[in-house]
Amino acid sequence: MTWRAIGxxxxxxxxxxxxxxxxxxxxxxQGEYPEGTIVSTLRSGVLxxxxxxxxxxxEGYESxxxxxxxxxxxxxxxxxxxxxxxxxxxxxxxxxMPPLIVVGLPNVSGEGRQRDYTPPTMAMDVDIEDxxxxxxxxxxxxxxxxxxxxxxxxYRTTSERMLAGHSRGGLFVAWSLTADPALFQAxxxxxxxxxxxxxxxxxxxxxxxxxxxxxxSFFYMSLGSKETAEMTExxxxxxxxxxxxxxxxxxxxxxxxxxxxHRNNGEWATPLGFxxxxxxxxxxxxxxxxxxxxxxxxxxxx
Numbered sequence: 515m516t517w518r519a520i521g522x523x524x525x526x527x528x529x530x531x532x533x534x535x536x537x538x539x540x541x542x543x544q545g546e547y548p549e550g551t552i553v554s555t556l557r558s559g560v561l562x563x564x565x566x567x568x569x570x571x572x573e574g575y576e577s578x579x580x581x582x583x584x585x586x587x588x589x590x591x592x593x594x595x596x597x598x599x600x601x602x603x604x605x606x607x608x609x610x611m612p613p614l615i616v617v618g619l620p621n622v623s624g625e626g627r628q629r630d631y632t633p634p635t636m637a638m639d640v641d642i643e644d645x646x647x648x649x650x651x652x653x654x655x656x657x658x659x660x661x662x663x664x665x666x667x668x669y670r671t672t673s674e675r676m677l678a679g680h681s682r683g684g685l686f687v688a689w690s691l692t693a694d695p696a697l698f699q700a701x702x703x704x705x706x707x708x709x710x711x712x713x714x715x716x717x718x719x720x721x722x723x724x725x726x727x728x729x730x731s732f733f734y735m736s737l738g739s740k741e742t743a744e745m746t747e748x749x750x751x752x753x754x755x756x757x758x759x760x761x762x763x764x765x766x767x768x769x770x771x772x773x774x775x776h777r778n779n780g781e782w783a784t785p786l787g788f789x790x791x792x793x794x795x796x797x798x799x800x801x802x803x804x805x806x807x808x809x810x811x812x813x814x815x816x
Contacts, residue, residue, distance in 0.1 A: 554566075565622070585614065585665060586615070589687070590621065591621075636710055680779075729761045733765075756768065769786055
């Protein structure tokens with residue numbers, strides 16, 4: 515085992531210990547954030563609402579005024595950005611990856627989350643007849659034309675951007691690759707809700723990959739081994755599309771995280787995703803044994 519691998523395992527262990535308190539937040543704002551979190555509000559003309567923005571600056575940001583940093587935008591802010599920032603800081607400290615600026619995007623409400631993260635061809639709520647379609651296209655426009663320019667104006671950023679999401683946020687991350695592939699250089703979809711609309715995302719992705727042979731990007735997916743059969747089926751179908759259709763320059767990886775459930779998989783998989791992107795073993799691969807450690811807990815259906 516390399517020292518890099520040992521370091522990543524240490525980060526994984528520390529992140530797991532931190533899985534209570536701050537790191538076990540709900541999907542929309544708690545109003546309580548760790549010390550050092552920069553909280554601001556951005557008025558969105560695209561969404562016609564105010565959006566709370568949480569910024570976690572890396573160690574050394576103030577003491578190294580000439581240095582610029584990559585940015586990772588994390589959906590479900592106050593739930594997923596805090597553990598992402600902690601993991602990124604630990605991994606940067608041991609030299610596994612560069613320090614990052616982490617930007618968390620809290621949701622305005624449960625319905626607002628459905629609206630923002632659901633692709634425009636899919637129903638927001640499959641259990642409601644005549645449910646409206648999602649507005650992920652509007653939310654992506656907000657990211658591209660309002661949020662990202664605001665962050666890049668206020669902070670010392672590089673041109674390297676990443677996007678991370680969990681559950682329905684992971685669905686948005688996967689869809690964003692097909693909608694605007696150049697907007698982010700790397701995407702991390704943890705426990706993505708790919709089952710929605712009879713795994714429509716598999717067909718969308720397959721069509722997109724066939725039509726985009728020059729795609730140059732990075733895409734990471736993770737799933738807990740103890741998630742539902744529904745979640746596992748969607749994940750497996752999209753992984754099969756990647757195995758069959760991924761262009762040569764699309765670096766991708768799909769991990770089954772042993773013993774993880776829906777609630778904690780994003781936290782457990784984050785160091786694995788960062789290592790796949792920045793570290794050793796970054797070649798395309800699809801890992802995990804879902805048959806042996808199959809779904810045993812119905813933890814979420816998002």
